[in-house]
Amino acid sequence: MKIIHTSDWHIGQNLHQFSRDEEHEYFFDKLKDIVLEEKPDALVVSGDVFHSATPTVVSQRLYYHALVELSRLYDDLQIIVVAGNHDSPSRLEAPRELWAAFNVTVVGNLDFYRNDDENELPYDASKIQIPIKRNGEIVGWVLAVPFINAGNYPSLKDDDSYSNRVFSFYNNLKNNLKCNLQFNENHSVVATGHFMLTDAVIKNKDKIVGGIESVDSSEISSLSEIDYWALGHVHHPQNIGDNERMRYSGSPFPMTFNEDYQHSVTVVDIENHNVDVKIRAIEPLIPILDFPFKPKSNDDAMTLDEVVDKLDNVLDKEQYIRLHVKSEMSISDVQNARILELFKDKKAKYCGIQLYVPKVEDADKDSVIKTLDDFKSISPYDLGCSVFRKKYDMEMPDDMKALFKEVCDEVME
Numbered sequence: 001m002k003i004i005h006t007s008d009w010h011i012g013q014n015l016h017q018f019s020r021d022e023e024h025e026y027f028f029d030k031l032k033d034i035v036l037e038e039k040p041d042a043l044v045v046s047g048d049v050f051h052s053a054t055p056t057v058v059s060q061r062l063y064y065h066a067l068v069e070l071s072r073l074y075d076d077l078q079i080i081v082v083a084g085n086h087d088s089p090s091r092l093e094a095p096r097e098l099w100a101a102f103n104v105t106v107v108g109n110l111d112f113y114r115n116d117d118e119n120e121l122p123y124d125a126s127k128i129q130i131p132i133k134r135n136g137e138i139v140g141w142v143l144a145v146p147f148i149n150a151g152n153y154p155s156l157k158d159d160d161s162y163s164n165r166v167f168s169f170y171n172n173l174k175n176n177l178k179c180n181l182q183f184n185e186n187h188s189v190v191a192t193g194h195f196m197l198t199d200a201v202i203k204n205k206d207k208i209v210g211g212i213e214s215v216d217s218s219e220i221s222s223l224s225e226i227d228y229w230a231l232g233h234v235h236h237p238q239n240i241g242d243n244e245r246m247r248y249s250g251s252p253f254p255m256t257f258n259e260d261y262q263h264s265v266t267v268v269d270i271e272n273h274n275v276d277v278k279i280r281a282i283e284p285l286i287p288i289l290d291f292p293f294k295p296k297s298n299d300d301a302m303t304l305d306e307v308v309d310k311l312d313n314v315l316d317k318e319q320y321i322r323l324h325v326k327s328e329m330s331i332s333d334v335q336n337a338r339i340l341e342l343f344k345d346k347k348a349k350y351c352g353i354q355l356y357v358p359k360v361e362d363a364d365k366d367s368v369i370k371t372l373d374d375f376k377s378i379s380p381y382d383l384g385c386s387v388f389r390k391k392y393d394m395e396m397p398d399d400m401k402a403l404f405k406e407v408c409d410e411v412m413e
């Protein structure tokens with residue numbers, strides 16, 4: 001069985017107010033080319049199709065158009081889409097029956113019900129055990145598991161950990177598949193999952209990706225009947241551990257400036273339970289650029305004047321630009337207007353500014369707290385500002401300071 005694994009499309013996402021629609025269209029064109037070249041049995045989309053649970057009409061049209069075009073590439077292509085944490089499960093699933101006519105299977109949720117019989121699954125497994133056919137014969141299965149809220153994974157004991165419950169969920173699901181009369185041991189098995197694994201590498205630190213819940217990869221990788229885990233949620237493409245059997249395909253192009261790595265889709269060929277993984281790179285239509293560079297330390301950064309001087313060289317290319325500037329104060333309206341003016345009528349897209357406050361010698365502002373009395377002597381406002389300074393290596397922006405002050409005063413009252 002051969003599949004193409006992709007995830008985290010985030011259709012409808014904006015980068016600093018810039019629509020990404022054109023980039024999505026470009027990606028779908030690339031994806032069509034890759035599908036035609038690789039001729040997989042199935043295209044598997046492991047969640048976060050849309051960026052928002054209430055996608056706009058434009059986003060939905062983009063998605064429908066892409067899926068219909070993909071499904072028409074050749075007769076035998078099966079498309080399987082599961083919901084991610086960004087998607088609305090019911091909205092994604094609403095046209096499920098229509099999609100079936102296009103050989104597209106959409107799974108938004110599992111509609112769990114109460115079941116006291118330990119031998120029966122508390123949901124309709126046939127909805128997510130998708131047989132993959134080649135010339136009318138089943139060659140494998142995709143266990144199309146969407147994102148499931150931590151609290152919704154069934155548990156036998158009250159104190160089951162999240163990781164344990166995820167493990168037994170998949171364990172029961174694959175045992176159930178083995179009882180399926182259409183199943184035989186030669187079939188390849190792919191499981192989707194939209195969750196965070198304990199040893200996944202996140203390069204996208206700005207954003208909280210998974211909350212505190214994460215799944216122990218060594219535990220679920222012991223489910224040897226599952227040949228390949230087509231994972232979504234983490235945008236940085238990666239194998240988990242040193243095996244190719246468990247993989248995040250990653251997002252198809254950078255969703256934020258922190259996703260400054262090679263993006264791709266994954267081609268997975270499973271033959272006699274041997275898994276061969278191939279990466280098909282997708283070059284971004286509109287690159288991201290941290291300008292003039294991401295400073296290693298605050299003192300390393302350049303001043304606004306220095307940065308502006310160099311800017312001319314990069315404005316004529318279509319790219320997203322984020323500026324990195326050394327400044328003791330936040331950027332004034334005048335300075336901001338000056339930057340906007342420079343980008344006016346240029347191809348480059350201005351995406352804001354990161355400020356770096358030079359290290360101040362006197363540690364006065366962040367006096368060390370050693371005793372409870374020290375702690376009591378600091379106002380919540382000063383403490384908050386200090387924590388912000390330490391965490392982000394910059395002064396809290398003035399508007400945020402004003403808001404924070406308001407909240408502090410209100411609480412103190």
Ligand SMILES: [Mn+2]
Pocket residue numbers: 008048084086233234235
């Ligand atoms: Mn995502």
